[in-house]
Amino acid sequence: MKKLWIAFAGLALSACVTINIYFPAAAAEKAADKIIEEVWQTQKADKSGQKADKPAEPAEKEQK
Amino acid sequence: MMKNVFGFIVSLFALVFALNASAADLDINTPGVNAIKQSMQARHAQLAPLYASGAVGLTSDGLVTLRDADAVPLAQRQSANALVAAENRDRNALYAEIANANGHPEWEGEIRSTFAQRWIQRAQPGWWVQSGGGWSQK
Numbered sequence: 001m002k003k004l005w006i007a008f009a010g011l012a013l014s015a016c017v018t019i020n021i022y023f024p025a026a027a028a029e030k031a032a033d034k035i036i037e038e039v040w041q042t043q044k045a046d047k048s049g050q051k052a053d054k055p056a057e058p059a060e061k062e063q064k
Numbered sequence: 065m066m067k068n069v070f071g072f073i074v075s076l077f078a079l080v081f082a083l084n085a086s087a088a089d090l091d092i093n094t095p096g097v098n099a100i101k102q103s104m105q106a107r108h109a110q111l112a113p114l115y116a117s118g119a120v121g122l123t124s125d126g127l128v129t130l131r132d133a134d135a136v137p138l139a140q141r142q143s144a145n146a147l148v149a150a151e152n153r154d155r156n157a158l159y160a161e162i163a164n165a166n167g168h169p170e171w172e173g174e175i176r177s178t179f180a181q182r183w184i185q186r187a188q189p190g191w192w193v194q195s196g197g198g199w200s201q202k
Contacts, residue, residue: 005069009076023174024088031090031162032182039104042186
């Protein structure tokens with residue numbers, strides 16, 4: 001009986017370690033999106049609307 | 065005895081949940097991350113036309129590269145190279161800084177590949193992105 005408990009505790013402990021080293025993929029994606037929005041200022045431009053449409057177009061198209 | 069062991073196991077599970085909760089979000093609000101972010105934000109105004117002309121593309125490893133030097137006038141080529149180098153320094157530092165700030169330096173590679181996917185996914189139409197070794201235009 002005692003051995004069973006020890007085995008169970010060991011399992012629980014190893015679960016601890018497993019979770020701690022697991023890479024949080026969804027959180028990383030969220031963090032990446034947030035930083036990309038700020039660096040490229042895509043989100044702000046989209047939300048405010050007016051600013052996004054005008055300045056980007058003329059200069060960039062001619063370079064192609 | 066049994067109760068003690070049971071209590072111990074319950075507290076272990078509580079610890080598991082606590083650790084799980086702390087890992088649910090990545091902390092990106094550190095002085096280091098913010099400084100790199102601002103530097104990249106300021107540089108983006110100069111890089112944006114290079115993305116649009118196809119001179120600079122987004123690589124599959126989360127960096128940028130001068131993929132078509134001919135798209136940049138000779139006189140500006142050196143400054144374009146310097147921009148790319150500075151941007152890549154910041155990007156490498158950003159991935160390492162996020163990993164370190166969250167106490168897992170070994171996550172740097174996974175953070176880099178997550179960013180690589182997101183940069184490419186969010187690239188504007190007309191920009192060049194690298195996927196599976198080849199280049200394609202968004």
